[in-house]
Amino acid sequence: MLGKLVDGRLVVASGKYLEYNGMIITNPREEDWRMAGYKDVIDGEHLPEKEGYFESPVYTDDGEVIRITYEYKEIPDDDL
């Protein structure tokens, strides 16, 4: 899976076309995505379920790859 962080959110390389650098690239290939800045996404180990908490991903771009780690976040009372 390829993806890149946009405003802290992970955008995954998928879709019919890619717009990059003034060009529209339809049916983009992996290299097209990579050329557009998309990187390998390495998914981390998921956390076991914990009551009252949910698993929240944390994205880290180390320059080569984007790593996903998880952490517990308390489920707001409203969502309970």
Add this chain to the structure above:
Amino acid sequence: MSCGCGDTNRITIVRGNDTNFNGQNFVHLNITSDVWDLSTMKATIALGGITKTFEDLSNGIDLSYTAAETAKMPFGNIDGVLKVYNATEQVATIESLLPFRVISVVHGNAIAVTPAEFNIEVKQGGETVMNIGIEAGVTVEVGTTTTLPAGSDATVENVGTENHLVLNFGIPEGEQGEEGPEGPAGQDAKINGTNTLTLAATYGITFSQSGSTATISGKEITDVVDGISALIPSQASEQNQLADKNFVNSSIATNTANFIGTFNSLADLEAYSGPLTNNDYAFVVGTDEQGNTVYDRYKYTTATTPASWVFEYELNNSSFTANQWAAINSGATTTNIGQIGTNTTAIGNLSTLTTEAKNNLVAAINELDSEKQPAGNYVTTDTAQTITGEKTTTEPFVIQNGEEVGGLIIGADAGEKTLTDNTRKMFRMLSPTNEDSDFYCADISFDTIAQEGGGTKNSVSIGGRKGDPSNTAPDEFNILIATEHNATASNKKLVLLRMTKDGADFRTQPSYNGTNLATSTDIANMVTTNTAQDITETKTFKAQQRIQSGQSDGCLVVGADASATTLTNGTRKLGRMVFPTNEDITLNCAFVSCDTQGNSSGSPILNCAEFGGRSGDRTSTSPDVLSFTVATEHNTTDSAKKKLVLNIDKTSANFTVEPRYNNSPLVTTDTAQTITGLKQFDVGSVTDTLVVKRANSTTAGTAIRFENNSGVLGGLGYSGGALPYCTGPDNSSNKIIVRCGQASSPAVGNTATPVYVDSNGVAQTCTDVETKTTVVALADASTITLASNTIYNGGTLTALTIQLPSGVDNAFTSEIDFTSGSTATTFSYPNTLKWIEGDDVDNQVFTPDVNKRYICMVIWDGTQYVGTVRGVE
């Protein structure tokens, strides 16, 4: 082969005589041979530079020489060389066969010596082919000659050998003859053979001799002598004054005095080394205390031991003393003496004194002056002094004045010795000339000259005034400077400027650091002033001349008002620079002429510089060739680096202008040129190409155009794309067809707005121009920039990227034909391209699907690129 003879066995030849070989006039060589036929052979004998030839050797050779031949032979031992020849070749050579000796005329008995008889064998290949022998002769030698008594028989006796005769001769004396008749009477004795002296007749004296007794006038001579001796007394007396011989001899020995000479000192006299006898005398010259010349007489005496010179007395050769002589020579008279001390104003009369008297007087005055003032020449009075006549000195004058206003003021009112206001002043400093002591050369002259309009000017003339008729001017001026403070060495005093005349030439020679500067030239040829000068005669330069001006406005200005030598505003100017021609030194060739002249229509005055001269100039010719050359390297003198860039030449009546680049001809003119005759470019090889290049290769336009008098016929141009174009008439359709590419291509226009020229020569827009569609094959995964009127055919592509050109017009259209395979084609295009309709177009985005062919059209709608897609299953 040599005979080996010694000198004693040589045959003698008397040079200059017919050779007498032992009483014979020849020497015979016996020649025998059992091998050779001697009658057919010949021989040569070379002896003493003379070669004789003999034939038929069967009887041997008789060798003889004439007196003329032997006269040529050298003295000494010489050997003959015998060469024997058969009919065709030389067969034998015998060196030193005949030993001879050449002598001069023989005196005495020896006549000749015959060599011992010998034979010589001549061998060839070990075989004796010839024998040569010399016949023995007989020598004759004269022995003794004896006088025999009268009446005896003469005798000859051989006391030698049979072959060497030595003859002794006996010759009898002649018989006593009978007494002859009585002779004539004798003559008186004669003196000198002419004067007869008969002493008895003249003086009564007779000389006679009887036996051993001689008499004079009958008296024996011994008695006469004894009588005379008896008359001489033992001591002379008044009655008998015949000298006493002993007394005379004694006097001579004791009283003879010889004058030895005059010497400058006694030492010189005592050094005299000549013979001296007692009482010899001499003088020593000297001067006494009063200055008189005196002579001291010395006598040489042997009374002392050793002998010595003894002073006798002193002589004065004059009756006057030295002072008396000086008084006499002074010329002073009693009147003069009387004037001294009584009338001082008459001292001028002393000018009549002699030079010696004057010098004495001057010396006395100087001696008095020396007691009053220090040595040297000083001006000791402040009052004006009048100097008349010549003043001389042996020491430099010193004029000392250290005041700022101090100075030596020389000069006075003209013709006066005074200084008054408003009066012309004159002054001269002169130097004596070499040839005439009464003629001077002016060094500096000064004059106050009245000026026109009033006032005067102070004029200092180095070298004197031109108006001065009494003095000459210098031949040379030198201005020197010392290279070292107070230096006196000549090599440290440098001539900075020399103005001299050399014959009729005048030169100024500036120098720097002892070396003549390169600007030497004739004064007459120098430009030495900044003011305008009139050049009225031919000026010649012996060396390179420079006109130097480093100022921004500095230059050489050639020219003046027309027909004048002045420069005035509003006047036509003319100037020429010419060089002499080869054939006629009076005819010049102009290389630059300048003229300022308007035309008759009143057009503005033009400054016209004409290379090659003005056509209206009738005094100068124009060049045959004008060449412009530039150096390819800064300051180079190498001819290979000086390139001719423009050559204007005339050949007969034709004129060629040949601009060049890097020594190759160039076409560099923008103006129309008329070409007469055939002009062609010769292209030598495949790399030699005629290129017609537009300044901006990306701009379309006609590069070569063809016209006639009616207008444009066609041309060759450049469309801005890849292809050139050409235009031209189509004879078959009577139209102008625009053709592209090769002539065989169909008529296809390739320009945005093709034009042509119709049969009337009028330019028309093409109406029947078809646009050629270009088909371009696409490679997979390629990137292309779409071109108008082009079909891109790609087949199945995995990827395709297109770019869009800018600056296109509404006619832009391009077609893309490709197939998307099992993996959909990755199709990339600028986001400015809007797909407005078609298959697989969604939200103006065209995304190829799998396994589908697409034909895409892209056009420029005037504002943007738009596309349509047609999919084909």
